[in-house]
Structure formats: structure tokens, C-alpha cells
Amino acid sequence: MIITPNEGYIWQLRKLVEPPETLAKNGYIMQPLNDDELFMKKRCLGCGKTMHQLRVKQSPNNGPPPQANKADITPSKITPSQPTIQEGLNIKSLQTATKSGVSEAPKFSCRYHPGQLIRKVWTCCNRNASAEPCVGTNMHIPQNISTDALADKYQVHSTPRVVHMQRSPRVAVALDCEMGTAASGDSEPIRVTLIDYFSKEILVNNIIFPDVSMRHLNTKYSGVSWDDMNKAKRQQTCLWGVKGTREALWRHIGPGTIVVGHGANNDLRALRWMHSSVVDSLIIESTRAKREELRKSAEIESADEGRVGQKGDNGDIRLTPFSTTATGIAESTEETAPKVTVVRKPRQLSLKSLAKLRLGRDIQTGGKKGHDSLEDATAARDLVHWSIMNPDEASH
Numbered sequence: 001m002i003i004t005p006n007e008g009y010i011w012q013l014r015k016l017v018e019p020p021e022t023l024a025k026n027g028y029i030m031q032p033l034n035d036d037e038l039f040m041k042k043r044c045l046g047c048g049k050t051m052h053q054l055r056v057k058q059s060p061n062n063g064p065p066p067q068a069n070k071a072d073i074t075p076s077k078i079t080p081s082q083p084t085i086q087e088g089l090n091i092k093s094l095q096t097a098t099k100s101g102v103s104e105a106p107k108f109s110c111r112y113h114p115g116q117l118i119r120k121v122w123t124c125c126n127r128n129a130s131a132e133p134c135v136g137t138n139m140h141i142p143q144n145i146s147t148d149a150l151a152d153k154y155q156v157h158s159t160p161r162v163v164h165m166q167r168s169p170r171v172a173v174a175l176d177c178e179m180g181t182a183a184s185g186d187s188e189p190i191r192v193t194l195i196d197y198f199s200k201e202i203l204v205n206n207i208i209f210p211d212v213s214m215r216h217l218n219t220k221y222s223g224v225s226w227d228d229m230n231k232a233k234r235q236q237t238c239l240w241g242v243k244g245t246r247e248a249l250w251r252h253i254g255p256g257t258i259v260v261g262h263g264a265n266n267d268l269r270a271l272r273w274m275h276s277s278v279v280d281s282l283i284i285e286s287t288r289a290k291r292e293e294l295r296k297s298a299e300i301e302s303a304d305e306g307r308v309g310q311k312g313d314n315g316d317i318r319l320t321p322f323s324t325t326a327t328g329i330a331e332s333t334e335e336t337a338p339k340v341t342v343v344r345k346p347r348q349l350s351l352k353s354l355a356k357l358r359l360g361r362d363i364q365t366g367g368k369k370g371h372d373s374l375e376d377a378t379a380a381r382d383l384v385h386w387s388i389m390n391p392d393e394a395s396h
Ligand SMILES: [Zn+2]
Pocket: 112, 113, 114, 115, 122, 123, 124, 125, 126, 133, 134, 135
């Protein structure tokens, strides 16, 4: 369905653009990464976790992290002759020696399989994919990569003002990416779709040939197989890496273009792209779900008040203190007032669930074919249109 881009509608859509604080709170990158943030992107050569993940993990609820752990991830502590994987202790042999399983094995901060996973079996220990790591060391070893190289890989870029455009930027577009997993463990976009929000014209709908080595294409969900990938490469219909993808998108997008997506923070992050005019159907729907819950509990409270409650001097609703009456409230409320619904769980806020709920549309039904970024971008656009057509009264 085509939407007429009249001024009134565009104004409604602009009202849904999230303020920078909200975007930041929802995982959008709003500023270029500084050196410290870039450092946090480094991964441990052993376990493969990022310095960010390790620092997060080292802040347990009970007290500050032990000093030794902190030192472990400081690159200056790494001696010129870096300990290698071979110097790690073999957990399995220690376990066999003590004959009493994991609990008596020494606690290592860095645990991993040094081998490769081939046909769901680790080559290092011949055990299956889910087996506990067979090797451990006391230190995490940050990969040896310069800040420049990190910046080249991870730095985010804002939508440029001037690009070689055949025409002026679109007013609004909808975006979706399918992701694979790079060898490093990073999410890597492997297919992208961009449509015009109003006309649904397909602006970009391509496979992205990654410029990093890949662990897997997550074909079950991404719907992209190596066959598709190689075919797109042969036919030269693919985009090259995230940089090539950003450039392809920016042919249609200026800084003022409204980018619509569902949880588009993941797409933008993976594309290393900063954009401030974003309408996110996931944020809209989760805010709506929270408001709905508040409204329903308020309705129940006022129903209680009408029955047996009384207002305190300051206007607060107070229930009568008699326990017998309180039981009565619970029972009568059950019959007459709407039940309190819990705030929607993440699964209920998935694009698939919401497309069904709001649009009566079944998406992501492809089974083995996985998701389809065109279908998903269209669903995000239609969800936003739905919320413009069905304003949440409580929010106005
Ligand atoms: Zn192993």
C-alpha cells in the first residue's frame, strides 16, 4: 500500500523520531567512538571475548573485581614474549588427574578450545560443540592491533551531507539487514534492504559480500547461504563490505532522512553508521506496552476505589485495611475490571509477533529460507504506519 507523503503525514512521522537520549538508551551509537571505546572492541586471542565483555563480566554483584583480573586485560601488562595458547594449561588433563571433574580443576579466567569446530566436533579435544573448553590460562590476551586499525574496522560514520546523488534524499526510508557472524564473533551484515517509506520503491536490496572472514552466515535466520553469496559475487550484484553498503544507502539518504526500522540499532551498529533521524517500531511498541500496562493497573485501582477503597487526604488511593475486605476486592476485581497484563516480553515485541498482532500478517514463515530483509523492512514500515493511524490516546 502506497502512503501519500502529504505535509500532515510527514509531520506525524517526524513526531515519532526519537530524541537523542532515547536513541542512546536503546543502543544507538550517537557519537564517534573514543580510543577507550575502540580498545574495548579488541578481542582476547584465547576465548575471543571482547575487552568490553570481559570488563562487564568482571564486575560481579558482590564487590569490586579482584585487582589481578583488572591487570590481566591491561595491554601494558602483556610481556614482549606473549604467552601463547600452548602455554595454557590443559583443563582436561588436570581433571583426569584429579579424577573429580570440573569443580576441582583450577579456575581460569580465560577458557577456550584452541582447535577448530569441524562437523560439530572440536579438533583440539575431539569433543562435541557444546563441550566445556579444554584449555585455560589465567590471562586474557588482547589481540595485537593498532588503534588506527581498530578505528578502520569499528569507527562509526555519520550520514554525510553531500553525496553524489542522482536526486535529492528521500524523506523517509525503511531499513533492514540480515546478519551473519564474522570469525571475530562480530555481527556482520550480509544482506540489506532499503525501501522508500511512502512508495515502497525498493532502493537497495542486495547481498553484502563481507570484507572480513566469516564464522558462519547464520543461514537458518539470515536466509543467505554461501551459494547465494557466491552467485551474487559472480553476477556482481553484491555490495562490498559495510563501507560499500553505507555508500549504497547514502545515495538515497541525507542527514534529515527519517530512517525507519525495528530495533534498527542493531542494523546501524553493524553498519558502523550514526544517524539521528530514526523512527524505531520496537521503541514505539515497547513504550506503548508499558503505557498500556500502567493504564490498566490505574483502571483497576480506580475500580477498587469505587468499590471499597477510599481516597486519602492527599488524593492517594488507599485500600481499606481489613484483610477480609481485601480478599473481597481481589475477587470482585477479577470479574469486573480488566486484568493487568504484564509488559510485553521481548518475544511479544518481535517483528514477527507485532506483524501478526497489528497487521494480521504472517512474516518470517520461510522455514529453512530464514528471514527476508525486504519482508522485514516492509513490516517495520507498516507497523509505524499502523501507529500513526492508531494513535495511543494516553500519549497525547
Ligand atoms: Zn577443545
